[in-house]
Amino acid sequence: MAQIPFDIVGFDLDGTLVDSSLDLAAAVNHTLSTVGLPLHEVDEIKRFVGKGTRVMLERALKASGDYTPELLDELTPVLMAWYQEHLHDHTRLYPGAAEAMAELRGRGIRLAICTNKFERFTLPLLRALELEPHFDAIIGGDTVGKAKPHAEPLHEMVRRAGGGRCVFLGDTSNDIDGAKNAGLASVAVSFGFVDVSHELGADAILHRFEDLVTLLEGWER
Numbered sequence: 001m002a003q004i005p006f007d008i009v010g011f012d013l014d015g016t017l018v019d020s021s022l023d024l025a026a027a028v029n030h031t032l033s034t035v036g037l038p039l040h041e042v043d044e045i046k047r048f049v050g051k052g053t054r055v056m057l058e059r060a061l062k063a064s065g066d067y068t069p070e071l072l073d074e075l076t077p078v079l080m081a082w083y084q085e086h087l088h089d090h091t092r093l094y095p096g097a098a099e100a101m102a103e104l105r106g107r108g109i110r111l112a113i114c115t116n117k118f119e120r121f122t123l124p125l126l127r128a129l130e131l132e133p134h135f136d137a138i139i140g141g142d143t144v145g146k147a148k149p150h151a152e153p154l155h156e157m158v159r160r161a162g163g164g165r166c167v168f169l170g171d172t173s174n175d176i177d178g179a180k181n182a183g184l185a186s187v188a189v190s191f192g193f194v195d196v197s198h199e200l201g202a203d204a205i206l207h208r209f210e211d212l213v214t215l216l217e218g219w220e221r
């Protein structure tokens with residue numbers, strides 16, 4: 001069995017480890033419906049994800065020409081409250097992720113998460129999906145006061161996971177730029193919310209979780 005040259009495999013959450021698009025889209029559309037604004041398609045809302053819940057709503061309001069700072073302030077708590085109650089109605093791991101995580105852990109590699117989703121959503125979601133025990137570190141968008149692409153949340157993830165060489169997987173520029181800023185190896189996934197994997201300048205691209213272990217085994221030492 002070939003060796004994997006990493007101590008830690010870190011994951012972005014939305015659009016990388018879990019497909020949360022239906023619940024996020026429902027949260028945005030529920031919020032817009034409370035004030036009679038036009039709703040968005042799920043595929044459109046997927047493009048708004050990655051910089052946290054408030055920015056997702058801001059992008060949705062801007063897309064329909066309805067944005068004002070006051071409206072965003074008014075509606076953000078509505079979205080937060082609704083999403084808190086619907087974190088895992090439809091949200092699931094991507095195919096092959098559970099098996100890849102089990103294989104990596106079985107080989108002594110530590111797993112970690114760094115997401116721009118707030119802890120108040122991240123932790124209950126991971127608990128509901130029974131994923132929390134698999135991770136040595138879970139960093140949310142508000143854990144260290146800075147979000148990806150800032151290096152600090154990724155540094156904190158590596159620190160809390162016990163240190164060592166780390167590769168980080170993600171689906172947007174926040175993730176890959178963040179990994180680079182933190183000096184980590186990076187993998188862009190092509191099955192996330194928007195496939196921009198070829199534009200991100202990641203060290204490698206992953207098309208399906210079934211290929212993750214082989215990809216890491218073949219990594220240059």
Ligand SMILES: O=C(O)COP(=O)(O)O
Nearest residue numbers: 014050051052115116117
């Ligand atoms: O924008 C968000 O809510 C979080 O997104 P992320 O898990 O992809 O960082």
Ligand SMILES: [Mg+2]
Nearest residue numbers: 012014015171
């Ligand atoms: Mg993401």
